[in-house]
Structure formats: structure tokens, C-alpha cells
Amino acid sequence: MKKWLREHVVITVLIAVALALVILLVTSFLHLGNSSPIGRGLIGVITTIQEPVSNAASGVSNGIRNLLSFRSIAKENERLREEVAELKQEVIVHQFSEQELEELRQLSQVLNYESVKNSQSYVTGDVIAMDGANWFNIFTINVGTDQGVEKDAMVINGDGLVGRVYEAGRDWAKIISIIDEMNSVSFQVFRDSNESYLGVLTGDGIGGLRGYMLDSEASVIEGDTVVTSGIGIYPAGIVIGKISEVVVNTDSLLKEIILEPTVDFKNIQKVMVLSGK
Amino acid sequence: MKFKYRFIIPLYLVVFFLQSTIFPQFDLFSCTPNLLLCLTVMVSLRSEGYMGLVMGIAIGLVQDIFFGQMIGIAALCYYCLALLILLTKHLIYKNSVTSVLFIGAISTVGYSFLYWGVSAIMGSSYHLLYMAKMLPQLLIYNSVVILIMHVLIRRQEHKYPEDRYV
Secondary structure, X not given: OHHHHHHOHHHHHHHHHHHHHHHHHXXXXXXXXXXXXXXXXXXXXXXXXXXXXXXXXXXXXXHHXXXXXXXXXXXXXXXXXHHHHHHHHHHHHHHHHHHHHHHHHHHHHHOOOOOOOOOOEEEEEEEEEEOXXXXXXXXXXXXXXXXXXXXXXXXXXXXXXXXXXXXXXOOOEEEEEXXXXXXXXEEEEEOXXXXXXXXXXXXXXXXXXXXXXXXXXXXXXXXOEEEEOOOOOOXXXXXXXXXXXXXXXXOOOEEEEEEEEOOOOOOOOEEEEEEOX | OOOOHHHHHHHHHHHHHHHHHHHHHHOEOOEOOOHHXXXXXXXXXXXXXXXHHHHHHHHHHHHHHHHOOXXXXXXXXXXXXXXXXXXXXXXXXXOOHHHHHHHHHHHHHHHHHHHHHHHHHOOOOOOHHHHHHHHHHHHHHHHHHHHHHHHHHHHHHHOOHHHHXX
8 A cells, every 4th residue: 555655646645635625625514604713814814905906996896887877877866856755755654653662662661671773783894805606695894803793793785684794803704695595594574564474584596585484374475575583693674585476385385485685696885784782 | 838836826816806806896797707717727727737736726725715605615626627637638739729718618617517516515505507507608708718818828938939839
């Protein structure tokens, strides 16, 4: 054996390297989300260079996009004006329930109850690097533990739920999108003011989300908005997406849904990280 | 052609920065070329010795540390790819554009399937069709990048006439 190894040094080294990589991969799989100190240091150094480069590229890209889409922006402006007018009407309606809410707040103080809203702080961050492999949606942002970002903290943007913090360093954090998520996420669908239905969803493996309703009789339809339920690591009330298809699985007798996420994962520039402080 | 590590290492780092910061901002139909793959293919094909293997593993590890859920997938894929090119490059006429594009296409398809396969073994839920539907686009983008790299390398070679007919 030793003689063979001495005579075939190149093959031996090549096999040893391949084995080392496989062992590294398996070890990494067993310790998901925990880079070594060397890895964390490397990310820290590289992100300091990536941040200004990414900001400059983002500025140029936005400038070009705005120039190219001048007409659509004008149309969007018109639409937004109409939406603002509608929202102003809604504000008037909500003002009526404001008084009721104030009464509930006073009651919560009396009962020494800490609400979800009050128990959270948030940090905003810019996306400074994105995966170049095209099909995963893991990206790096420019805020980290120094700014209060913690592992597993929820990440959102203006459109809804983006994902969670996979790993955090001093001034960077790796975000894993909800469509890449291997774990299940609990959700709820509001059909009317009195009834909501719970369910569980995961990434469908083709860039969308798929889930099932816990109640097979749940009357959910195409177009219903799905939000987080508050069970698990994600707090309640964050928009995940809209139901694009409802299918009754005759084998499992479950009502399955296919979701279209509200977030455009390929075009994220700013995010907000919620931390439970 | 002889590449020097003091030239190749900074080149790989520049390409990594381009791929992770600038290219995602200018993506076409939600897809960008895999510059690191193209560079590894060209270095493996044109360099002497094991430079393609070494650089493939190194940049694969950096890519995994940054964007992977697990460390080692990209490194292993680049390693297999560079090894395959290393073992077969004596059969290829490296100065022919067609041969280089053929190797580029085989490498893109091979890398994509290998990456998907290893990820699937390690528990990724991504469907084969999701990867496959991006493949035609990726093939076109990578071919363009490889073609540009090939032209640049050929021009560089012509600067050194003694290397021209080796």
C-alpha cells in the first residue's frame, strides 16, 4: 500500500483533497449556520471592500433603470396618487377604532402585558453582496451584531417577509430568503374579520412557496393574503404572499396552497432586521 | 501559457467582487453569468500544472463561506470540473474558439448538475427543473464571457512570439 502511494503521489494527493472537501462539507452540514472564526474574519474583511463597490453599482444601476423607465414611473406616480387618496379615506375610518385601541393599551398597561410591537426593535441594512449562482437567494447585508442583529432574527422589506438572519458577524449578516428555507413556516389566512385559518409552508423548490392548511375545510381562495402566524421564529402579521392556487390533495386529504411571494427576491436592495429586544 | 499566482489571485478576487456586487445589479432576466466558473475553466484549460485546481478550490471555498448554507459544495464542484479539464485538455485544440466554447458549455452544464446534485444530497429542496430552466440562459451568458476571455488570452499570447507555436 505504502509503495503504491509513493509511486502514485499525484493520484494520492488528488484523492486526499477530494476526501478533505467531502469531510469539510459533511462537517459543515452538521454545524449549519456556524462559520469558523477564520471564515467569519474573511467575510468581515471582504464585506468592507464590497460595501462601497456595491453602493456605487447600485447607484449607477438605479440611475439607468430610472432613465429607461421614465414613462412607467410617471404612470406609477399617477397610480400612487390615487392610492394615497384611497388611503386617506381609510385613515379616517381607522381613526374611529383608534380610541378603542387606546383603551386596550391602557388595559394592557394595567395587566403589565408586553405587546409584540413593543418588544421589538429594528435595524435597516443595505444588501452589499448577492449569490452569483443565480438560483439560491442568500445575500449579505452591511449590519451585524454591533448594530443589534442576531442569528435567526426576522428580515423584512417594504413588500413583506424576506427571510431570516442565517449568520451574523460584527458588521455583516448573511440572510437566507424564505424560499430557500429548509424549515417550515407557520402562516395564517384572514378570510374575514372573525375567522382566520392556520397553515404551514416551505419553499417549493422552484422559486415559490407551497403549503397546506391545518384545517382541510378552510375556505381559502386564490388571491387571499397570507401572513405569518406568530408560531415559531417569525412574529405574527408579516405579509408573506398571495395564494395563487388551491389544490385538494386526495391522498393526504389536505388542502394545499401555492403561494406567490410578495417580495421580489432577485431585486432586494434594502431590508429591515427585527430583533427581539 | 504560463499564468503567475501573483497575477491570478488578484484576478480571481476582482472577479469575485464583480460577481457578488456589480453583476447582480445589472442582471438580465434575473440571471448573471458565472464569472468564477468561466475563469476556472479558462485557467484550467490554458495554464500549466494544477493552477486551475488550486484556484478553483480556493475561490469555491470563499464562495461557500459567503453564500453557501454549507461550506464545500462550490469548492468540490470547481475541483471536479478543473480535474476533468486537466485530464482531458491534451485532447483539445485550445486555440480553436469552437473547442473552447464546447468545453465552456460542458463545464456550465456539468457544474450546474453537480452543484444541484450535491445540494440535493445535503437536503436542499430545490427542484431539478428550477436549475434546468436557467441553464439555457446561463449557457449563453457563460459562452459570451468565455469567448471574451479566450480572445483576451490569445491577444496576450501573441505578445510573446516564443509561446505562439508551443
